[in-house]
Amino acid sequence: MQKLTDHYQQLLGFPATWKVDDVNLSVSGLKIEVHLCFVGDEVLCPKCGEHGKVYDQAPEQRWRHLDTMQFETIIIARIPRCQCETCGVKTIAVPWAAPHSRFTLLFEGFTVSLLQHCSSVQAASNILKLDWHAVDQIMKRAVERGLMRRKPDNVLHVGIDEKSFRSGHKYITILNDLDRSRVLDIIEDRTLKGTKKLLETLSKQQKARVASVSLDMWQPFTTAVTKLLPKADIVHDRFHISKYLNDAVNKVRNQESHELQKNGDKSLVGSKYSWLRNPENMTISQRARFDELMACELKTGVAWGLKNVFRDFWNCSSELRGELFFTYWCEIVDKSGLKPLVKVKGLMERHKDNILNYFKHKVSNAVSEGLNSKIQLLKATARGFRGFESYRTRILFYCGKLDMYI
């Protein structure tokens, strides 16, 4: 019968210079410890790759490996240090783990896979029976690996999105590649300096080839794009404009609800989301509730109608038709006298050219919305977040389309 050490030698498949010396099985502790020892004559310098002599052996180290059956499996070894004529004494690289990692490459690869399917560090750490920080570190290394491997491909259509982060007025700004539906990078604020830094993550060649940038009407974004991507068209697309319009409808609702409640009328209380949904996305009961609200002939209903009618702007067949639609829409908003809406209309008029740029590029709205809701979900499962870096790691892990496998 094959000896247990030989069996593990075969299972692990490491080079012959690493010999399985001993295998300790603890049935009660559900643990297997595999001791390896280096039996080669020569080693390679990890810095310059030249052959060198074994100087000594570093103290014993342990790496968590994939489980054998239900047994947690640990690899234990002392790593030789190489005496290199040029670089001095250096600890060599081992074939089963990345430098400074407490896990084997196979274990890290499995964890990356598991995290992709669990969508939270806590869930993965429960399955692996590994502490939260260890899984978090594996995720961080995976993202670093993915970013290192990412090629500076052309990105023709990009999007800049802001998102609130933590309570109060803290924001993050996200740079998206709209053609490949992926997040390129994230910074912690939404200032001019920060946005410039974000755009600087693109290479010189990438920057020169960006054709359009979708963003909202926040001035620092526009200024940063004009300075760093002078050839790109700025597009205020449907996704970004609808945020402003929804916000205006909500303000009208708030003011009106306040006035109505003074007279004991609670028609608008708790109706916020009814006004944010599009009719085609309402359930039968939501539609019934909405129709009841509309029948009350409220100012909010008018605001909602004006917001909703603007959706047809994006379906205009040409820039010229779009411009006519836009002008007419602005006139009727003016006539409505609804201040929050008139204010947004003014902002839109000042950015009219960039709104009309939509007809030149027609970038997909679905990408920004899709990434946005994915990031929103991450925030919801992010109870353990320690700060911005942690959030950035998660966004890039789940939305960066990075090559993170070992």
Ligand SMILES: [Zn+2]
């Ligand atoms: Zn060397």
